[in-house]
Amino acid sequence: VTTILTANPAVDRTTPYPDRLKPILSRAAGAHAAAEIASWPGYAPTPLVDQPELANEAGVARVVVKDESGRFGLGSFKALGGAYALGRILAAEVSAAIGGPAPSMAALADGVGAAVTGNITATCATDGNHGRSVAWGAAKFGCKAVIYVHGTVSQGRRDAIARFGASIEVVPGTYDDAVRACAADAARLGRRVVSDTSWDGYRDVPRDVMQGYGVMVAEALDLWDGPPPTHVFVPGGVGGVAASVVAECWERFGPARPVVVVVEPTAADCLRRSAEAGLLTAVGGDLDTIMAGLACGEPSPLAWEILSPGADAFLAIDDDQVAAMMRRLAGGRPPIVSGESGAAAPAGLAAVARFPSSRRAIRLDRMARVLCVSTEGATDPEVYARIVGVTPAS
Ligand SMILES: Cc1ncc(COP(=O)(O)O)c(C=O)c1O
DSSP states (O other), rough: OOOOOETTOOOSSSOOHHHHHHHHOOOOHHHHHHHHHHSSTOOOOOOOEHHHHHHHHHTSSSEEEGGGGGGTTTTTTHHHHHHHHHHHHHHHHHHHHHHHSSOOOOHHHTTHHHHTTTEEEEEEEEEHHHHHHHHHHHHHTTOOEEEEEEEEHHHHHHHHHTTTTTTTEEESEEEEHHHHHEEEEEEEEEEEOOEEEEBBBBBBHHHHHHHHHHHHHHHHHHOOSSSSEEEEEEOOOHHHHOOOOHHHHHHHHHGGOEEEEEEEEEOOOOOHHHHHSSOOOOOOOOOOOGGGOOOOSSSOOHHHHHHHHHOEEEEEOOOOHHHHHHHHHHHHHOOOOTTTTTHHHHHHHHHTTOOHHHHTTTTTTTTTTEEEEEEEESHHHHHHHHHHSSOOOO
């Protein structure tokens, strides 16, 4: 097994959350996102689950898992981001077309502006969960959706997207290739791109996506009982959800914020390599990993603006470590259904906890209180059953 821990040499742990980062992510914009999202049918904060045995094994005081498996019936925190950003786009389009203030998302869902939204096609690339969020949002808010997947996105994940009435485009290559194909077609065909990653000149939508994720982080810190977490482990794909963790923690707690560790697959550790190099660094190749949601070779520059000064460490782990943690959580007390990308965070903790030198590097001691974000449940039940040996239902 390979475990590579890189302490972030650029981290700033002395100043409060900088004003220059607030136009990207802020608690004020997060309150707006929370109010909109709370109006969607079926909204409920996802639970925090104490895992005393994991804490014991890791030699820390407490391990708490934020369990996103039940999020809006979509199975991952991604339900919050893409659908929220799409709602913002549609509300602005309706306001521009018929005048007056932007309608609320509850009003959009009730059919306000349907004549406008019905002519709009939303589009994005996905390795499964983001596309499911955008397709679900499109169904809810009354627009069309075309979702791009690359060849290794599982059939179960494609079907879950198509179930919301979206059409699926399959493109060769990786997630990063699908991002480019989607944007090129959208420019030609007049579709609205709802991407979870950013690029030059394309920042507002991925900013809203990340602000939607921030609702999950705020829930976790609001629901937390007792002294706040000293450490947060979160998975990294393009870096969006990790940036939302850093921003919320930094603005809430300032320099006393928890240590944030971003966990990636060794085959796609673009964020860790960026920290090591001190500049945005891409990973090439086929990015082969079971952690489908983390199989991203190119960081989001917008997320990196927050992660570069704000994340404490980046950790690359192997598929075997994640598979073992999925089984461990399935048999845990209480059991948690954690998918291939979701289990990366607790697997990262277990990997670091074994080595005194890596413990020291992130100041992990017996008093540590660790929040691990399990970002998904069994988003492909067949894949889950193959890895864990039992079905998610059982
Ligand atoms: C379950 C899950 N966890 C984590 C991530 C990583 O999120 P980000 O790409 O914002 O870093 C993803 C991305 O698709 C995901 O689906």
